[in-house]
Amino acid sequence: MTKTTEQWINEHPLIQDMVELKETQWFNPGVTTLEEALPFVGLNQDDINDASARLVRFAPFIKTMFPETESSNGIIESPVRAVPAMQSVIENRYSVKLPGQLLLKLDSQLPISGSIKARGGIYEVLKHAETLAINAGLLTEQDDYAKLTTDEFRQFFSQYSVAVGSTGNLGLSIGIMSARLGFKASVHMSADARQWKKDMLRAHGVEVVEYESDYSIAVEEGRRQAESDPTCYFVDDENSTNLFLGYAVAAKRLRKQLDEMEVVVDKDHPLFVYLPCGVGGGPGGVAFGLKMAFGDNVHCIFAEPTHSPCMMLGVYTGLHDEISVQDFGIDNITAADGLAVGRASGFVGKAMERLLDGYFTVTDEEMYCLLALMNRHENIRLEPSALAGVPGIARVLSEEEGYKARMDFSEDQLNNAIHIAWATGGNMVPMEEMRSYIRKGRDYLAVEMAH
Numbered sequence: 001m002t003k004t005t006e007q008w009i010n011e012h013p014l015i016q017d018m019v020e021l022k023e024t025q026w027f028n029p030g031v032t033t034l035e036e037a038l039p040f041v042g043l044n045q046d047d048i049n050d051a052s053a054r055l056v057r058f059a060p061f062i063k064t065m066f067p068e069t070e071s072s073n074g075i076i077e078s079p080v081r082a083v084p085a086m087q088s089v090i091e092n093r094y095s096v097k098l099p100g101q102l103l104l105k106l107d108s109q110l111p112i113s114g115s116i117k118a119r120g121g122i123y124e125v126l127k128h129a130e131t132l133a134i135n136a137g138l139l140t141e142q143d144d145y146a147k148l149t150t151d152e153f154r155q156f157f158s159q160y161s162v163a164v165g166s167t168g169n170l171g172l173s174i175g176i177m178s179a180r181l182g183f184k185a186s187v188h189m190s191a192d193a194r195q196w197k198k199d200m201l202r203a204h205g206v207e208v209v210e211y212e213s214d215y216s217i218a219v220e221e222g223r224r225q226a227e228s229d230p231t232c233y234f235v236d237d238e239n240s241t242n243l244f245l246g247y248a249v250a251a252k253r254l255r256k257q258l259d260e261m262e263v264v265v266d267k268d269h270p271l272f273v274y275l276p277c278g279v280g281g282g283p284g285g286v287a288f289g290l291k292m293a294f295g296d297n298v299h300c301i302f303a304e305p306t307h308s309p310c311m312m313l314g315v316y317t318g319l320h321d322e323i324s325v326q327d328f329g330i331d332n333i334t335a336a337d338g339l340a341v342g343r344a345s346g347f348v349g350k351a352m353e354r355l356l357d358g359y360f361t362v363t364d365e366e367m368y369c370l371l372a373l374m375n376r377h378e379n380i381r382l383e384p385s386a387l388a389g390v391p392g393i394a395r396v397l398s399e400e401e402g403y404k405a406r407m408d409f410s411e412d413q414l415n416n417a418i419h420i421a422w423a424t425g426g427n428m429v430p431m432e433e434m435r436s437y438i439r440k441g442r443d444y445l446a447v448e449m450a451h
């Protein structure tokens with residue numbers, strides 16, 4: 001940092017809130033239309049279609065390997081549903097009228113790894129496997145990919161390894177899929193990764209390398225070890241366009257789901273989507289897909305923990321990955337372990353900044369309270385990270401920074417709006433752990449009641 005913290009705060013006053021770990025929000029005045037922003041992304045609809053087609057080719061393999069995908073014919077997808085009870089709970093909780101409809105996108109229920117990482121992480125491993133097999137003359141795109149379940153392919157893939165640095169969920173997705181294909185897999189995990197995730201990976205035959213430090217160091221070490229081994233493929237969470245495109249495929253499928261629910265998205269019925277953000281690949285990729293699917297009628301907003309507001313800080317200062325929350329003394333310690341990232345992806349921030357309407361932060365206590373409320377009122381169990389987007393609807397509708405005015409939303413548009421909180425994970429959390437999450441949320445709620 002060339003300037004002092006004080007200089008930074010003078011020029012960028014919201015940094016003060018971030019440093020004080022206060023919940024805050026920023027609606028970027030620099031957003032543009034999709035048309036203007038697209039050249040800066042460097043990817044297009046053909047790239048998303050290519051990723052989508054690849055996942056269709058792999059569907060017979062996935063269906064055979066993972067019987068839980070039988071009913072969806074090997075397509076890894078999650079439901080979306082209305083949460084009217086939760087909508088009125090948060091209306092009361094934040095004392096704000098919430099017109100429009102709140103939906104929840106339940107990536108917590110994605111098959112195989114129970115989080116949004118089942119989109120990007122699994123996609124990247126499949127793409128790598130396909131490339132190796134095609135280059136070796138063992139596979140063509142016209143083949144039935146169910147053949148990848150045979151011993152011949154397992155033998156072939158066992159000559160190669162896959163490595164990744166992860167806070168947990170990415171490691172789970174990549175580790176499980178790599179191991180099932182026959183790859184040697186190693187996951188470099190930061191100190192905040194949960195024990196049960198390490199245990200589960202080891203049970204799948206994945207090598208888990210543990211670090212005392214945070215996520216960035218685990219990634220760096222993983223990358224370094226992979227560089228010295230030409231048979232090792234490193235999944236780079238900070239810069240991977242493959243991950244990004246795997247996430248982006250979600251959007252077209254969501255549009256189909258909304259069509260089936262007869263939920264209309266157009267100029268008169270704008271769509272707001274609230275995406276929990278860690279390093280940025282997941283929410284960035286989904287947001288890119290959403291923009292390609294719904295154009296300027298969709299408004300994407302990222303949610304981060306107050307202890308790890310890396311994307312908001314990076315875009316707000318314009319420094320992207322050249323700055324970390326730790327540079328301002330923010331500790332990057334949060335119960336939202338999928339979001340515990342101190343330095344955002346430079347690729348995602350630079351590619352997507354013109355397409356993201358805003359950013360907001362949420363305290364850990366609030367995520368726990370929402371977790372308990374979601375369990376009580378909707379009978380939906382989520383991990384803390386997955387709740388970060390839930391306050392989004394209230395943040396947008398109550399904001400007084402001038403965002404709604406600048407966007408020129410009419411009362412009718414806001415009455416007709418659809419709000420989707422992306423519930424990014426939860427189903428893999430062991431029962432005991434989930435009970436303790438819920439207990440913690442209830443305890444916080446009880447303290448609130450007492451005041």
Ligand SMILES: *Cc1c(COP(=O)(O)O)cnc(C)c1O
Pocket residue numbers: 115116117169170276277278279280281282283284338339383385386424425426
């Ligand atoms: C990883 C993760 C995210 C955010 O994805 P990034 O690509 O790190 O931004 C959100 N929620 C959960 C549960 C996650 O595991």
